[in-house]
Amino acid sequence: xxxxxxxxxxxxxxxxxxxxxxxxxxxxxxxxxxxxxxxxxxxxxxxxxxxxxxxxxxxxxxxxxxxxxxxxxxxxxxxxxxxxxxxxxxxxxxxxxxxxxxxxxxxxxxxxxxxxxxxxxxxxxxxxxxxxxxxxxxxxxxxxxxxxxxxxxxxxxxxxxxxxxxxxxxxxxxxxxxxxxxxxxxxxxxxxxxxxxxxxxxxxxxxxxxxxxxxxxxxxxxxxxxxxxxxxxxxxxxxxxxxxxxxxxxxx
Amino acid sequence: xxxxxxxxxxxxxxxxxxxxxxxxxxxxxxxxxxxxxxxxxxxxxxxxxxxxxxxxxxxxxxxxxxxxxxxxxxxxxxxxxxxxxxxxxxxxxxxxxxxxxxxxxxxxxxxxxxxxxxxxxxxxxxxxxxxxxxxxxxxxxxxxxxxxxxxxxxxxxxxxxxxxxxxxxxxxxxxxxxxxxxxxxxxxxxxxxxxxxxxxxxxxxxxxxxxxxxxxxxxxxxxxxxxxxxxxxxxxxxxxxxxxxxxxxxxxxxxxxxxxxxxxxxxxxxxxxxxxxxxxxxxxxxxxxxxxxxxxxxxxxxxxxxxxxxxxxxxxxxxxxxxxxx
Numbered sequence: 001x002x003x004x005x006x007x008x009x010x011x012x013x014x015x016x017x018x019x020x021x022x023x024x025x026x027x028x029x030x031x032x033x034x035x036x037x038x039x040x041x042x043x044x045x046x047x048x049x050x051x052x053x054x055x056x057x058x059x060x061x062x063x064x065x066x067x068x069x070x071x072x073x074x075x076x077x078x079x080x081x082x083x084x085x086x087x088x089x090x091x092x093x094x095x096x097x098x099x100x101x102x103x104x105x106x107x108x109x110x111x112x113x114x115x116x117x118x119x120x121x122x123x124x125x126x127x128x129x130x131x132x133x134x135x136x137x138x139x140x141x142x143x144x145x146x147x148x149x150x151x152x153x154x155x156x157x158x159x160x161x162x163x164x165x166x167x168x169x170x171x172x173x174x175x176x177x178x179x180x181x182x183x184x185x186x187x188x189x190x191x192x193x194x195x196x197x198x199x200x201x202x203x204x205x206x207x208x209x210x211x212x213x214x215x216x217x218x219x220x221x222x223x224x225x226x227x228x229x230x231x232x233x234x235x236x237x238x239x240x241x242x243x244x245x246x247x248x249x250x251x252x
Numbered sequence: 253x254x255x256x257x258x259x260x261x262x263x264x265x266x267x268x269x270x271x272x273x274x275x276x277x278x279x280x281x282x283x284x285x286x287x288x289x290x291x292x293x294x295x296x297x298x299x300x301x302x303x304x305x306x307x308x309x310x311x312x313x314x315x316x317x318x319x320x321x322x323x324x325x326x327x328x329x330x331x332x333x334x335x336x337x338x339x340x341x342x343x344x345x346x347x348x349x350x351x352x353x354x355x356x357x358x359x360x361x362x363x364x365x366x367x368x369x370x371x372x373x374x375x376x377x378x379x380x381x382x383x384x385x386x387x388x389x390x391x392x393x394x395x396x397x398x399x400x401x402x403x404x405x406x407x408x409x410x411x412x413x414x415x416x417x418x419x420x421x422x423x424x425x426x427x428x429x430x431x432x433x434x435x436x437x438x439x440x441x442x443x444x445x446x447x448x449x450x451x452x453x454x455x456x457x458x459x460x461x462x463x464x465x466x467x468x469x470x471x472x473x474x475x476x477x478x479x480x481x482x483x484x485x486x487x488x489x490x491x492x493x494x495x496x497x498x499x500x501x502x503x504x505x506x507x508x509x510x511x512x513x514x515x516x517x518x519x520x521x522x523x524x525x526x527x528x529x530x531x532x533x534x535x536x537x538x539x540x541x542x543x544x545x546x547x548x549x550x551x552x553x554x555x556x557x558x559x560x561x562x563x564x565x566x567x568x569x570x571x572x573x574x575x576x577x578x
Contacts, residue, residue, distance in 0.1 A: 002369075006367065009363060009366055009367065013355075013359075013363055016359075017352065017354055017355070020354055021354070083352065085348075086349060086350070086351065086352050086353070087346045087348050087349045087350040087351070088350060088351065088352050090316065090346055090350065091344075091346065091350035091351075091364075091411060092367060093315075093316060094314055094315065094316065094339060094342070094343075094344040095339060095364070095367040095368055096336050096339040096340050096367075096368065096369070097367045
């Protein structure tokens with residue numbers, strides 16, 4: 001009971017503070033929009049030249065959405081470092097409030113933000129030729145929410161441990177960038193040499209990207225959908241567990 | 253929401269409280285066996301230089317840091333086994349502030365009340381009450397980032413008392429405040445005591461401990477070196493303090509005055525000789541006569557009642573005043 005109430009209070013506060021700083025929403029969208037506008041048409045030209053029959057944007061946008069979700073969630077720890085510095089986290093830890101709610105309230109704010117960004121991206125991509133399957137979009141958004149819950153808590157755990165932006169930035173980049181490159185968001189992994197393909201297969205994000213592509217193209221029979229959603233759900237449970245422990249014992 | 257527990261008995265009691273910080277190579281014993289008793293309704297001062305273990309002790313008592321060993325009861329609840337009860341009964345105002353600059357004072361206070369379990373309208377009414385009591389009404393709906401240092405500190409205190417705690421912990425409440433804001437903060441803290449709140453504050457300002465605390469403990473290198481009322485502690489120093497300013501042969505003069513029967517203790521520090529004497533007013537003329545007789549002279553001579561700094565000096569061999577003001 002208290003956990004739900006406290007989660008809602010922290011969610012409201014975090015949302016309010018985020019909406020007061022719309023800069024971050026715009027920054028988060030800047031990069032994917034540049035990819036959409038400056039890289040998407042190139043990809044389309046390349047695929048039609050190669051004689052591909054599928055729509056390049058229906059292949060490219062799902063990967064882009066995953067990128068927005070991963071980067072958005074992975075960098076959310078920066079906000080927590082600021083809150084640690086202001087003494088806000090410590091002040092709340094002296095109250096009897098639920099420790100789990102400190103994590104969940106913030107993570108749900110992150111999920112809300114990335115779903116808003118994803119929706120804007122999808123709408124912007126329609127004029128470029130993206131074909132939208134409503135049911136597929138809904139399940140993709142669910143997948144993105146799971147990705148948010150998988151990466152935001154890990155970012156918070158890193159923030160609570162490192163307590164410094166200078167240490168967090170290289171860590172996040174060092175993990176998120178290879179994960180995204182290996183997931184085949186820019187070019188099909190089918191073009192990769194065998195060793196790169198097997199590495200890519202071990203990356204859970206690859207299956208999330210494949211799942212999103214299947215969903216956007218109405219390939220409901222694809223086994224990648226269940227695999228991608230399942231992997232992200234498992235990762236989300238693990239991350240939330242790790243991070244709630246970090247919030248409970250955070251000291252200094 | 254007022255928390256009540258049985259009256260009588262200490263509000264805070266610690267037994268052999270210790271905290272060791274381990275890093276890869278070294279162990280730092282920040283707090284090395286602290287025994288304290290704080291009575292209900294008093295302002296208890298915790299005086300010591302920076303790094304003495306004040307904040308570490310405070311954070312342990314406020315449930316933020318688990319002790320390495322030792323026990324404590326705070327506001328009638330055991331720190332180790334009933335931390336949630338302790339949390340409900342205490343308020344804690346950290347040293348570095350506790351507000352987000354983008355949040356309004358009112359917004360922070362309402363949220364804080366709600367985190368202590370108040371419903372929305374109760375939290376709003378209580379926030380308005382606290383804003384009024386701390387004279388923050390005109391700034392209530394501005395971002396805390398626009399507040400002056402003194403206002404932000406008052407808001408921090410407000411966040412600590414929203415739920416009417418039995419004990420309020422204040423970590424260096426006036427560090428960084430100008431003299432007016434400091435005097436104002438002292439009044440607020442005394443007001444809290446009048447309202448029945450027990451106040452436990454840390455400070456490295458002698459004047460603050462002297463002026464504000466009903467009782468105090470002096471801590472150095474993680475250990476309590478003296479405890480009592482300011483007057484009791486000063487009496488232990490035994491008598492008055494005469495300070496001689498010397499630029500000649502300080503060792504010879506020290507030897508000479510130390511041998512006098514009315515001098516209890518003598519020590520030198522740079523170009524100063526510090527004497528503890530029973531009766532300062534009769535000691536000064538005698539000292540002048542003796543030095544004259546020996547052909548020695550002092551440049552300056554001053555007489556003072558002992559201060560808390562003398563207490564600290566006597567217990568630790570160092571002066572608290574050597575700490576540069578933060």
